[in-house]
Amino acid sequence: MFSTTDTIVAIATPSGRGGIGVVRVSGPGALQVSSALLARRAPLAPRRATFSRVSAGLVHDQVVATFFPRPASYTGDDVVEIATHGSSVVLNAVVNAALDAGARLAAPGEFTLRAYLNGRIDLPQAEAVADLIDAATPLQARAAFDQLNGTLTTAIGEIDAALFDLIAKLEASVDFPDEGYHFVEPGSAARSIESIALKIDALLETASRGRLVREGATVVIAGPRNAGKSSLFNALVGSHRAIVTPIPGTTRDLLTEVVDLNGLRTTLVDTAGIAESSDPVEAEGIRRARSALAVSDLILLVYDGSSHLDEPQIILEATERKTLIVASKADLPSAWRRDDALLVSARTGQGMTELIAAIHHALAGEALTDTPAITNVRHADLLTRARTALRAAAAAVSDAGGALSEEFVLSDLQEARGLLEEVTGRRTPDDVLVHVFERFCVGK
Ligand SMILES: Nc1nc2c(ncn2[C@@H]2O[C@H](COP(=O)(O)OP(=O)(O)OP(=O)(O)O)[C@@H](O)[C@H]2O)c(=O)[nH]1
Numbered sequence: 001m002f003s004t005t006d007t008i009v010a011i012a013t014p015s016g017r018g019g020i021g022v023v024r025v026s027g028p029g030a031l032q033v034s035s036a037l038l039a040r041r042a043p044l045a046p047r048r049a050t051f052s053r054v055s056a057g058l059v060h061d062q063v064v065a066t067f068f069p070r071p072a073s074y075t076g077d078d079v080v081e082i083a084t085h086g087s088s089v090v091l092n093a094v095v096n097a098a099l100d101a102g103a104r105l106a107a108p109g110e111f112t113l114r115a116y117l118n119g120r121i122d123l124p125q126a127e128a129v130a131d132l133i134d135a136a137t138p139l140q141a142r143a144a145f146d147q148l149n150g151t152l153t154t155a156i157g158e159i160d161a162a163l164f165d166l167i168a169k170l171e172a173s174v175d176f177p178d179e180g181y182h183f184v185e186p187g188s189a190a191r192s193i194e195s196i197a198l199k200i201d202a203l204l205e206t207a208s209r210g211r212l213v214r215e216g217a218t219v220v221i222a223g224p225r226n227a228g229k230s231s232l233f234n235a236l237v238g239s240h241r242a243i244v245t246p247i248p249g250t251t252r253d254l255l256t257e258v259v260d261l262n263g264l265r266t267t268l269v270d271t272a273g274i275a276e277s278s279d280p281v282e283a284e285g286i287r288r289a290r291s292a293l294a295v296s297d298l299i300l301l302v303y304d305g306s307s308h309l310d311e312p313q314i315i316l317e318a319t320e321r322k323t324l325i326v327a328s329k330a331d332l333p334s335a336w337r338r339d340d341a342l343l344v345s346a347r348t349g350q351g352m353t354e355l356i357a358a359i360h361h362a363l364a365g366e367a368l369t370d371t372p373a374i375t376n377v378r379h380a381d382l383l384t385r386a387r388t389a390l391r392a393a394a395a396a397v398s399d400a401g402g403a404l405s406e407e408f409v410l411s412d413l414q415e416a417r418g419l420l421e422e423v424t425g426r427r428t429p430d431d432v433l434v435h436v437f438e439r440f441c442v443g444k
């Protein structure tokens, strides 16, 4: 389904205008296609930026072309990158000329797919390329870069090696049953399985923080009317995004903005004040506020710190979800106190730093700076299933008592191993590949 023998071309830089733009050509015909475009007659020297011109119909430009010979190129095939001025007219003309010269338009992610199919990178590394390109915070970029560097592959490789070792010993027991000798005693098999399971657990423990880094968190600002929710939202966003008025019931729709809170990508949601309302518009706003609460990772429950607080109100709004209680308008004389409330003034900025730190802590715990190994749901899912298979293997060992039946244990261990190989892409069905590379944009 993936043709790898033809020559592909695409614009590798983002669409729009820029100082330079790059067209990437990869495949066995990369040199021949690019020489059809370039005015320069002499062949391109490997890995040397070479000044030339292109002419494609009406369009002419001065360019720098670089030839990366196989196999030490991004894709593992011959690659020529042509840097033009960053005009979409020029870039499209160059691509069209390359198509005329025999190249085919690359599908999304096809350059990286070729790198994977040519064994330049494994599947987690290919996924890391997409993550790095999509990173919205420095921490996301860092997590993706670590994965690109092979941290996950190394961790999985160690688990796989231990699993392989155990499987080999058990198979030896199966193959030489007449010796009356177990190569692996049940106790030692159980210990090996346990130690492998612990390694997988350690990886999986990083997964929920990893998801936070990768996908970010949703923080919903809720509370009674006029509590100062929209003012707080604006202060966190850093612009006058939401309408603020002294009139209770100002906000009706859900407002969302993505912000970087100390490195954590956060979707902030401002909501209508929760109250009994006979106004159908406000009632719909309140219904939406409640549904936003239901999908939040964290709720900021905001109460006006300067006016009397109904104690039952807080209890009424308490939910199962993580919640921070905020006493707003801290620049005014306070009308109530609670030990667990964060005092914040959107007007003066008082308490904002502490609030952001508290949000960060509630979502991510102590440190989000040590990079998690697992940031990807596909990986987490496969590892969870491998963990289940190991649990079944451990159960088969302990049920057997003295008479260990290697075949049963082996089939579970082999299943676990297959799942690990699916993470790294050593054994990956085509539909998984399609799914992974769908996420890419053209030219990557
Ligand atoms: N002094 C002071 N006033 C504030 C502060 N934050 C909000 N206010 C005032 O409180 C009133 C309500 O603020 P909003 O931010 O609109 O409150 P809200 O909770 O979004 O209100 P609804 O959308 O109507 O539920 C406005 O008059 C704000 O100027 C603050 O930190 N200090």
Ligand SMILES: [Mg+2]
Pocket (backbone or CB within 6 Å): 229, 230, 231, 242, 243, 250, 251, 271, 272, 273
């Ligand atoms: Mg509001």
